[in-house]
Amino acid sequence: MANPFVKAWKYLMALFSSKIDEYADPKVQIQQAIEEAQRTHQALTQQAAQVIGNQRQLEMRLNRQLADIEKLQVNVRQALTLADQATAAGDAAKAAEYNNAAEAFAAQLVTAEQSVEDLKTLHDQALNAAAQAKKAVEQNSMVLQQKIAERTKLLSQLEQAKMQEQVSASLRSMSELAARAMCPASTRYATRSNAATPPRLVRPSLRNRRCRAACSRSSKPASRWPVIPGWSRSGRRCAEKPCRPAVPPVPEPPRPHPPPRAADRLPRNRSASKGI
Template identity: 80%
Template sequence: MANPFVKGWKYLMALFNSKIDEKADPKVQIQQAIEDAQRQHQALSQQAASVIGNQRQLEMKLSRQLDEVEKLNANARQAVNLADQAQAAGDTEKAIQYTNAAEAFAAQLVTAEQGVEDLKALHDQSLQAAAQAKKAVEQNAMALQAKVAERTKLLSQLEQAKMQERVSESLRSMDSTLSVPGNTPSLDAVRDKIERRYADALGSAELAQNSVSGRMMEVQQASIQMAGHSRLEQIRASMKGDALPSGGAANAPATPAANPNLDKQPPAAGQTGTAQ
């Protein structure tokens, strides 16, 4: 039967962790996950570097061992040649000495060759381990890049969620402003105030247009428009006169016709009332 105290402690810890996760900032949690993945990748890279370094070290040992085998083989051959030469010369003692030396070199050669075989086996294993380590590092690097891309996506979604929350909060605030009376004026009250001012302004403008000054302004504007129309007709007539062929009336300089309307300047605002 489980200990109730242990069970209760585990329950409290799980509840505490859930509360922490609930209150934690998602942005901080995302950064923590990325940092943890980066630490794992760094540790894996260091392990792979150690495996590859061991493989390189075995290669150097194997190279030295092969050189040693070649040297021992050459020494054994040289000793055999010297023993044969001494035997041919009738020097039995030297022949025996060279033969013993050749046997010693041969024994060392056997040991060295065995060492070469052992190193070759270890080197083959190290090659496989190094290849696996490189592959693991590459796969972990791709996984880390995917997590970094996922972080960017999650951060973007987090910002969108925050913006949506702010928009929702603003809408709720507007709803409360429109529905609940308080110290802040509602939009309906502000709208009524603006419409009242606009209506007053329209009424003032209408009164100004119907006044004597308004009528005088209309007369002045009409006079200016008539004068402009007459001046435009003069310009057109002058342009037609310039387009005639040389000779006759065309030789005379074009003189704009007198405009009776130009001689009669529109009366001023004060004079209009006097004429009436």
């Protein structure tokens, strides 16, 4: 039965790693993948170098053994030749000595040839291992180049995404500014004037409102002249204190008097005729 603490620890580690992958920066993840590929490539390169070095050492040993075999073969031939010459000369002792030397060289030659066979087998294996190591290094190099190309592509895509976000943000700000600029000027000025007007001018008092209501109930038609504050249009003074308008009135420019009518000029003409 599995230990619950071990299971809980593994679950927490898996959850922590998933959260890290969720909130990790894509640039950092790409860089980590490239660094891992570089470490793998370096390890494969070292292994390939070791295999190739072993193959070179076996090749050197094989060459030395082949050279020794050639020397032993020459020695065997020379010993046999000398033994034949001693036998022809009737020197049996020297002939036996040369024959013994030839047999010793022959034994060394057999041992060297067996060693050469073993070295050839090891050399062939080393050649195959070196070829596989070279192939693995080449494949990993291609994978590393592909990851570097993908990193460059992903980084360019990330930069493009960031630039698009910045452009969209700037366009939103420009659209907001354009919407503000398209508002009517009167609305903006009214908003500013209302914001700058004191509260006592914005909301008139009850006394001023009553005074304006009393002035507006006058039956006389409105005069062309401006109304003096505190006086009604009928010429009577308001009972209360003069009204304080919410906004100071702008005086109208004086208008010219209308020309006198014919009925108004008639009495003057009669009086003038009586005097005459």
